Amino acid sequence: MEHNDSFPQRVWQIVASIPEGKVTTYGEIARLAGSPRAARQVGGVLKRLPEGSTLPWHRVVNSQGTISLTGPDLQRQRQALLSEGVQVSGTGKINLRKYRWDY
DNA sequence: CACGTGACCGATT
DNA sequence: AAATCGGCCACGT
Numbered sequence: 001m002e003h004n005d006s007f008p009q010r011v012w013q014i015v016a017s018i019p020e021g022k023v024t025t026y027g028e029i030a031r032l033a034g035s036p037r038a039a040r041q042v043g044g045v046l047k048r049l050p051e052g053s054t055l056p057w058h059r060v061v062n063s064q065g066t067i068s069l070t071g072p073d074l075q076r077q078r079q080a081l082l083s084e085g086v087q088v089s090g091t092g093k094i095n096l097r098k099y100r101w102d103y
Numbered sequence: 104c105a106c107g108t109g110a111c112c113g114a115t116t
Numbered sequence: 117a118a119a120t121c122g123g124c125c126a127c128g129t
Contacts, residue, residue, distance in 0.1 A: 046110060
């Protein structure tokens with residue numbers, strides 16, 4: 001990963017490398033991207049993904065292991081994770097001990 | 104340049 | 117366990 005890439009580009013690359021069936025956090029991505037305190041911005045980047053992007057954005061949750069999205073969006077992310085074998089409660093809670101991606 | 108805005112985080116009530 | 121608080125920083129206006 002090139003250090004001169006823009007923040008969004010670094011985020012895209014990192015998210016793209018999260019393996020199926022695993023999840024990571026906004027804060028962890030921020031650290032890997034070289035801006036350890038820019039977790040909110042990671043969320044901002046994912047929100048603005050182009051329509052039809054293949055990036056596995058659904059593998060990103062908050063530091064408490066819960067889905068940060070709400071309403072229908074929460075359920076979409078939940079389904080995407082369930083379909084690749086990640087257990088998610090109805091309210092969007094995930095066991096990070098079990099599914100966290102260790103870089 | 105000066106704000107306002109968050110798919111956040113960690114520490115502290 | 118849950119709510120609150122202060123800090124954070126990329127981006128838009």
